[in-house]
Amino acid sequence: MEYITGKSLKEYNSFKTEASAKLFAEPKNAEELIQCLNDYSKEKKLVIGGGCNMFFTKDFNGLVIHPQLKGMREASSKEDDDVFIEVMASEDWDDFVKYTVEKGFSGLENLSLIPGTVGASPVQNIGAYGAEVKDCIREVVAIDIDSCEIISLSNQECKFGYRDSIFKQTNKYIILSVIFHLKRTFNYIPKYFDLNKELEDISNPTIMDVRNAVINVRKRKLPDEKVLPNCGSFFKNPYITIEHADKIKQNYPDLPSFPFQEGLIKTSAAFLIDKAGYKGKRNGNIGTYPNQPLIIVNYGTDDGTEIVDFMKEIKDAVNNKFGIMLEPEVWIF
Ligand SMILES: Cc1cc2nc3c(=O)[nH]c(=O)nc-3n(C[C@H](O)[C@H](O)[C@H](O)COP(=O)(O)OP(=O)(O)OC[C@H]3O[C@@H](n4cnc5c(N)ncnc54)[C@H](O)[C@@H]3O)c2cc1C
Numbered sequence: 001m002e003y004i005t006g007k008s009l010k011e012y013n014s015f016k017t018e019a020s021a022k023l024f025a026e027p028k029n030a031e032e033l034i035q036c037l038n039d040y041s042k043e044k045k046l047v048i049g050g051g052c053n054m055f056f057t058k059d060f061n062g063l064v065i066h067p068q069l070k071g072m073r074e075a076s077s078k079e080d081d082d083v084f085i086e087v088m089a090s091e092d093w094d095d096f097v098k099y100t101v102e103k104g105f106s107g108l109e110n111l112s113l114i115p116g117t118v119g120a121s122p123v124q125n126i127g128a129y130g131a132e133v134k135d136c137i138r139e140v141v142a143i144d145i146d147s148c149e150i151i152s153l154s155n156q157e158c159k160f161g162y163r164d165s166i167f168k169q170t171n172k173y174i175i176l177s178v179i180f181h182l183k184r185t186f187n188y189i190p191k192y193f194d195l196n197k198e199l200e201d202i203s204n205p206t207i208m209d210v211r212n213a214v215i216n217v218r219k220r221k222l223p224d225e226k227v228l229p230n231c232g233s234f235f236k237n238p239y240i241t242i243e244h245a246d247k248i249k250q251n252y253p254d255l256p257s258f259p260f261q262e263g264l265i266k267t268s269a270a271f272l273i274d275k276a277g278y279k280g281k282r283n284g285n286i287g288t289y290p291n292q293p294l295i296i297v298n299y300g301t302d303d304g305t306e307i308v309d310f311m312k313e314i315k316d317a318v319n320n321k322f323g324i325m326l327e328p329e330v331w332i333f
Contacts, residue, residue: 016229021046027068122165238327241265
């Protein structure tokens with residue numbers, strides 16, 4: 001295993017913030033990964049996939065692991081509706097989604113064009129257009145960082161929630177591969193307004209139609225992180241009590257609200273940020289994306305603390321106006 005010291009992490013996070021790693025390694029298989037963990041058992045560790053959900057405010061004083069675990073294995077017979085595919089963690093997420101759609105396997109089409117790796121997809125239980133990856137995950141194979149034991153976690157053991165999982169809660173596993181459960185049959189279920197509108201002229205959409213519609217909508221609404229550095233949605237959508245929502249609705253009757261659990265609703269962070277005056281607002285190098293206020297974009301700094309300052313401004317503005325404390329969805333190191 002080669003260990004690089006003082007490696008710049010600027011090209012390893014999609015916000016393009018500068019920081020260096022004390023140690024950096026790119027293990028190509030489980031054995032090399034275990035060797036890394038043993039060689040530097042006392043060092044702090046950070047796994048980076050595509051870096052599309054994280055940025056840095058300071059150097060990382062430990063071992064950064066950027067796994068290079070590639071490959072895919074399919075287990076299914078043509079007669080069966082169920083398809084099982086094991087995909088190694090470092091495969092590109094959207095390449096994999098494209099592969100499943102081209103094969104006619106359904107389940108992941110709504111999650112098209114989300115940047116990043118397969119291995120990160122269970123970490124925050126990625127979701128878009130009414131779908132979450134947890135609904136297609138059968139098992140996750142991971143290494144326990146402390147014991148170096150390879151274990152397999154069932155869907156239930158992954159403790160998936162909204163942008164949440166055991167991997168996010170404990171930070172004690174490195175994901176090696178994900179086993180997906182997809183279907184050969186497909187019926188479009190209209191769930192999401194933008195997507196339905198995009199598909200309104202197609203009477204019986206195929207999986208490929210849905211993927212193309214998702215791609216069209218995303219390209220219209222979201223900035224390309226390779227052109228305008230960002231990490232997608234910066235904040236999670238908050239949960240508030242029904243009474244709290246009713247109070248806000250006295251002034252903002254169009255406040256989006258989706259039932260969650262007893263007494264609580266989920267509302268839209270984008271709506272709150274917009275009404276707090278931060279839609280398309282720019283402060284120096286940092287701003288919110290004009291088409292989608294939930295996305296903070298970097299117009300030209302490599303200093304992550306500028307992003308944090310802008311984040312705090314937005315949080316304060318939303319809290320002062322609505323009494324809601326937004327929580328970041330993005331990892332800040
Ligand atoms: C333009 C844009 C649009 C986006 N749209 C969406 C969206 O629609 N829905 C959505 O849910 N997200 C979205 N995101 C966020 C991001 O794409 C996802 O979170 C994605 O899963 C990140 O993958 P990654 O490989 O880049 O993860 P990274 O940013 O590298 O890592 C994210 C977290 O996962 C951990 N991690 C990564 N790999 C592993 C592994 N093998 N084992 C254990 N832990 C690991 C990291 O340590 C970190 O904590 C968007 C981001 C951008 C830039």
